[in-house]
Amino acid sequence: MVSSEPSAAPVLQHKDLYDIRATLFGGQYFDIDDDGIRTRDVVTGETLRPDEIPPALLLDPALSAGFDYLRTRGKQNKLTVELLLAPHSKARDFTLMPELHPETMAEPPVMGIEANWVPHDGVTSPLPDQIELRPVPPATGRGAFQQEQISWLRTHSKTILPCELADTDPSPLAQSLHHLWYGIYEKAAADQTMTPPQREAACLIARQVYQATRQWAILGQLGHWLHRLDTADQLPTGHLTALLMLGSWHHPSLHRLNLLHVPAHAHTTPDSPEDTPTRKAYGNTWMHTLRTMRMDMDFLQTPLPY
Numbered sequence: 001m002v003s004s005e006p007s008a009a010p011v012l013q014h015k016d017l018y019d020i021r022a023t024l025f026g027g028q029y030f031d032i033d034d035d036g037i038r039t040r041d042v043v044t045g046e047t048l049r050p051d052e053i054p055p056a057l058l059l060d061p062a063l064s065a066g067f068d069y070l071r072t073r074g075k076q077n078k079l080t081v082e083l084l085l086a087p088h089s090k091a092r093d094f095t096l097m098p099e100l101h102p103e104t105m106a107e108p109p110v111m112g113i114e115a116n117w118v119p120h121d122g123v124t125s126p127l128p129d130q131i132e133l134r135p136v137p138p139a140t141g142r143g144a145f146q147q148e149q150i151s152w153l154r155t156h157s158k159t160i161l162p163c164e165l166a167d168t169d170p171s172p173l174a175q176s177l178h179h180l181w182y183g184i185y186e187k188a189a190a191d192q193t194m195t196p197p198q199r200e201a202a203c204l205i206a207r208q209v210y211q212a213t214r215q216w217a218i219l220g221q222l223g224h225w226l227h228r229l230d231t232a233d234q235l236p237t238g239h240l241t242a243l244l245m246l247g248s249w250h251h252p253s254l255h256r257l258n259l260l261h262v263p264a265h266a267h268t269t270p271d272s273p274e275d276t277p278t279r280k281a282y283g284n285t286w287m288h289t290l291r292t293m294r295m296d297m298d299f300l301q302t303p304l305p306y
Helices: 014-023 061-075 091-100 102-106 141-155 172-190 196-231 252-259 277-292
Strands: 030-033 036-039 079-085 110-113 116-119 131-134 159-162 240-246 264-268 294-296
Touching (some): 014 030, 014 196, 091 102, 091 141, 110 141, 110 196, 141 159, 159 196, 172 196, 196 240, 196 252, 196 277, 196 294, 252 264, 252 277
Parallel strands (some): 079 240, 079 264, 110 159, 110 240
Antiparallel strands (some): 036 294
């Protein structure tokens, strides 16, 4: 007799993590413990420690110098960072920020942003005016946000500091991050041989390893640009206030800046209709994993709220 009972929905099992790591991650990027995973460095393979800069970033001369610059200037009370946190899914996500925080955004001469870039031909150590921005196509929601952001910065004569790694960066760090996103995350997202919980867990792990490194790297790149401008006598003398605009789920960077002895303040926009209690709770847990460098099975088994 065939049962009329519906089959139980698949659930991520602890043993699935071993299959995911072997088949998608090549045995790299994370360790498995009794209750989840711990993030490994994308270059050295070391297990990452909570609230510490990933070793791969300290092996990069420009980023390492950037962290040193932030730390030194912060300790000298010569730098403050105003951290602007907002969604990046439509143009209005940007325009709300100067409407809500006009005084914060008025005076600082520079703003770090999440943007891709390449140096001008033949320039090996560029200043911000020796690069070409590579914005996201404006037809997308993120592209519309970025178009509005860049237009505002240029209209208000702000120096734009793109805080992603250069598109042409050949370093092991850049190549590892590229592989994590395009060779693992996107591959996992399209893999129909896995159950939905396995696929979501694989994508979540890839994003977590990627962002655990990238969010620290953004700060190192900010410091690198400020160091380059300072060396070229293109920063105001005395105390500097810099703007840094990131996505809503970059709030741990406020703590990271404080660890670097840089005074920082966070400014946000109101919740959107999409910010349900479930999604906000998920985001808070996600941000916690980026500080602790681990994810437990409960979180790995939690369905995506979007």
